[in-house]
Amino acid sequence: MNWYQKELRLPTAERGFHLITDSVLRAIPELQTIKIGMLQVFIKHTSASLTINENADSSVRVDFESHMNKMVPENVPYYIHTYEGPDDMPAHIKASLMGTSVQIPITNGKLNLGIWQGIYLCEHRNHASGRNLTITAFGV
């Protein structure tokens, strides 16, 4: 049983949805030594999040941003947590809807993802300055 854990600082990303599968894999090459196991990617923030979705057509990521903005709008009259800007409270809610971590099975030294699946960084703030991830891989 082996455990590997890395901290990864992602550079500033603009508000929206971004593919980060390759960055994650580069940060934890030890994953290739695991025959059966699990990878967790955890984001250490409350206004950005992680999810798994389509890794091909970038229009999917554009539509994610459009719809999440519709479903969790800014400047609604019932928000009371407003002093960090209009994008702040929606960012917190979007982060919990998408999720703070992804867990992906490892099989024969590789992420056992479907062919269309990739890991998204979901940046919900207008002006964040990079994001910190903790990446943990474990298995046999």
Place this chain on the structure above:
Amino acid sequence: MNWYQKELRLPTAERGFHLITDSVLRAIPELQTIKIGMLQVFIKHTSASLTINENADSSVRVDFESHMNKMVPENVPYYIHTYEGPDDMPAHIKASLMGTSVQIPITNGKLNLGIWQGIYLCEHRNHASGRNLTITAFGV
């Protein structure tokens, strides 16, 4: 420490929410040998998802489908990813809202679920043709 990993092909399910707890358990009987551990069920697709919810009254699953269609509608003017049909982009968004995996504690050879909890396959497409799961159980 033991690790077990299985691939399970679920047959075609109609659009909606479906209980799959029994299918998952049948696919990984080794779970019964684990005293303390974890089960992960991972779906290898981006337009179907997994969640845990009520295992009894099927009307709950009907209302899930109704409300998710309201919350993530088809044919909204701001979608640009439309060439795979009107149900495609909503399916991607619903999949990330529900989630790509569930993690359930194992205790004394059984899933440690609440009495009303079951695993749902959430099929968000009109015409999918079966779905692939990776099921991983590990523990002592």
Place this chain on the structure above:
Amino acid sequence: MNWYQKELRLPTAERGFHLITDSVLRAIPELQTIKIGMLQVFIKHTSASLTINENADSSVRVDFESHMNKMVPENVPYYIHTYEGPDDMPAHIKASLMGTSVQIPITNGKLNLGIWQGIYLCEHRNHASGRNLTITAFGV
């Protein structure tokens, strides 16, 4: 490799979002012996949920409740699962949107959370009477 698993009964909480990080940590002091590992908190119910979000300003938790009630309203005409009260079916949907478990990396005997992150109990019912968690920590 060590595994620890505890059952925790949370006392009755009013409908809304509540910080429970301290209660979770008190229930599993063995976490402090783990250098690299994972904590899972799992809620054994289908009308309450768990998420990770801001641990400081309580106005964030108030706005979560306001917006989730808007996004998943009560008394909509298409619900058919209504015999347990108007708050029941929305509670099921909110529970799946937020999620049934959180997984948090452990590093050097502590939860490796960002400084603003805490664990929320999301109580979606008007009159629940306490909630049961299964807490599992494992690692080396």
